[in-house]
Amino acid sequence: MTTGPYSVEHSLSTRSEVQELVLEQVGRACQRLRPHEDRAYLEGRFNDEIIPIFRDAHLLGLPISSDYGDGQNSDMSTYALAIERIGEEGTGVRTFFSGHISLGQLTLQKWGTREQKERYLPKASRGEIIMAFALTEPSAGSDPSSLQTTFEENGNYYVLNGSKAWISNGSIADTIITFAYPKGKHDGMRAFVVESNVEGYRTQEIKNKLGLASSNTSFIFFDNCRIPKDSILGPPGKGLSIAHSAIMNGRLSVAAGSVGVMTDCIKEAVMYAKNRIQHGKAIGKHQLVQEHLGIMTTNREAAHALTIRAASLKMQSDNKIHDNRLRDEADILVAQAKYFASRVAYDAADRAVQVFGANGYSLENRVARHLADTRACRIYEGTEEILLQKIALKELGNEFKAFS
Numbered sequence: 001m002t003t004g005p006y007s008v009e010h011s012l013s014t015r016s017e018v019q020e021l022v023l024e025q026v027g028r029a030c031q032r033l034r035p036h037e038d039r040a041y042l043e044g045r046f047n048d049e050i051i052p053i054f055r056d057a058h059l060l061g062l063p064i065s066s067d068y069g070d071g072q073n074s075d076m077s078t079y080a081l082a083i084e085r086i087g088e089e090g091t092g093v094r095t096f097f098s099g100h101i102s103l104g105q106l107t108l109q110k111w112g113t114r115e116q117k118e119r120y121l122p123k124a125s126r127g128e129i130i131m132a133f134a135l136t137e138p139s140a141g142s143d144p145s146s147l148q149t150t151f152e153e154n155g156n157y158y159v160l161n162g163s164k165a166w167i168s169n170g171s172i173a174d175t176i177i178t179f180a181y182p183k184g185k186h187d188g189m190r191a192f193v194v195e196s197n198v199e200g201y202r203t204q205e206i207k208n209k210l211g212l213a214s215s216n217t218s219f220i221f222f223d224n225c226r227i228p229k230d231s232i233l234g235p236p237g238k239g240l241s242i243a244h245s246a247i248m249n250g251r252l253s254v255a256a257g258s259v260g261v262m263t264d265c266i267k268e269a270v271m272y273a274k275n276r277i278q279h280g281k282a283i284g285k286h287q288l289v290q291e292h293l294g295i296m297t298t299n300r301e302a303a304h305a306l307t308i309r310a311a312s313l314k315m316q317s318d319n320k321i322h323d324n325r326l327r328d329e330a331d332i333l334v335a336q337a338k339y340f341a342s343r344v345a346y347d348a349a350d351r352a353v354q355v356f357g358a359n360g361y362s363l364e365n366r367v368a369r370h371l372a373d374t375r376a377c378r379i380y381e382g383t384e385e386i387l388l389q390k391i392a393l394k395e396l397g398n399e400f401k402a403f404s
């Protein structure tokens with residue numbers, strides 16, 4: 001049992017023994033990672049200690065089948081709890097896991113052929129290759145159906161041309177899931193698994209981001225990349241469905257990570273409020289400071305409950321692949337969890353900074369980093385506007401659809 005200044009045990013009484021064990025492992029890895037993350041963030045570079053530390057702990061393929069390498073067979077709820085804990089270390093750390101596992105390995109596991117799974121998953125789950133998911137383009141964000149990257153058949157190869165933007169793990173990934181239309185057409189989008197050592201493949205890291213200083217975010221360019229025919233992922237006509245199923249996993253990861261951010265903001269703010277003296281007493285004794293903590297903890301509990309419920313419904317839906325009603329319900333709940341958790345995490349980071357006063361304005365303190373970093377959670381994996389419209393549509397009915 002953890003006994004920090006802020007204990008969440010009361011809300012976790014339903015954790016199984018397996019979940020406790022996984023969380024102990026994750027907690028130990030996170031403790032090892034923290035000093036490296038502090039340094040990497042302030043130096044503005046990818047924290048490359050994540051890979052060896054989490055590989056040693058066998059945590060780089062947590063929800064992947066044990067048929068593959070270091071896959072641990074964790075269910076979605078356990079994985080969500082693990083991501084919550086990882087989120088405490090920072091959104092940059094959690095974003096690595098989103099790209100490598102939620103959007104990368106889980107997508108391959110769901111849609112890949114046996115050969116593709118055997119080729120990539122054992123290595124990915126052991127951290128020997130790193131994965132990324134590249135859908136967004138300079139002119140295609142919220143509307144991925146407008147993407148411009150193309151593929152063309154040429155003998156035993158497909159030739160890929162185009163560019164992707166804002167790709168997490170972009171410059172460090174060896175294996176990328178990406179999307180393109182057949183050249184000259186605007187339907188029939190397909191997904192591909194591309195290896196980064198192919199000729200014509202190039203990346204460029206995006207610098208000067210608002211936050212996420214220790215996360216790698218990059219452009220990817222495909223310039224006449226010849227990729228083997230067996231790089232195609234999933235059946236014809238399923239490109240957008242594959243993207244969407246990946247994004248559902250990504251959203252769950254953002255929601256869970258946001259809960260972790262809130263946990264850390266609360267721990268940090270409580271500790272600070274107990275120790276900082278102003279007007280002759282600890283600031284935690286001032287009622288307006290208590291208000292921040294009351295709001296943060298209430299929102300955290302709500303976000304945690306919603307995220308775990310979404311993970312559980314998603315798990316049920318994954319086990320009943322032909323139940324479209326269940327899938328749609330899971331889709332909405334995951335969108336609600338991502339929308340709500342990312343919003344209240346940003347609010348919690350803002351309140352934690354406020355409790356810290358000027359010290360909260362320094363990136364030396366994690367609360368400041370949380371504030372800068374969680375802003376991204378309200379944009380990636382579906383912006384708030386897109387998610388809210390999706391959620392509202394469920395109530396209004398499809399005839400109110402504003403866009404397709």
Ligand SMILES: Cc1cc2nc3c(=O)[nH]c(=O)nc-3n(C[C@H](O)[C@H](O)[C@H](O)COP(=O)(O)OP(=O)(O)OC[C@H]3O[C@@H](n4cnc5c(N)ncnc54)[C@H](O)[C@@H]3O)c2cc1C
Nearest residue numbers: 133134135136141142166167168376380381383385386403
């Ligand atoms: C740090 C970071 C990491 C990322 N990692 C990845 C990654 O790994 N892989 C990947 O593929 N992408 C990634 N992205 C990209 C991300 O998914 C997109 O930024 C997101 O989908 C929004 O697209 P956009 O930025 O082009 O904004 P736009 O789509 O141009 O939207 C701009 C604004 O217009 C609003 N808007 C757009 N359409 C509508 C509408 N129909 N109704 C109402 N409002 C609308 C949006 O909500 C938003 O407020 C990342 C982004 C960031 C910031």
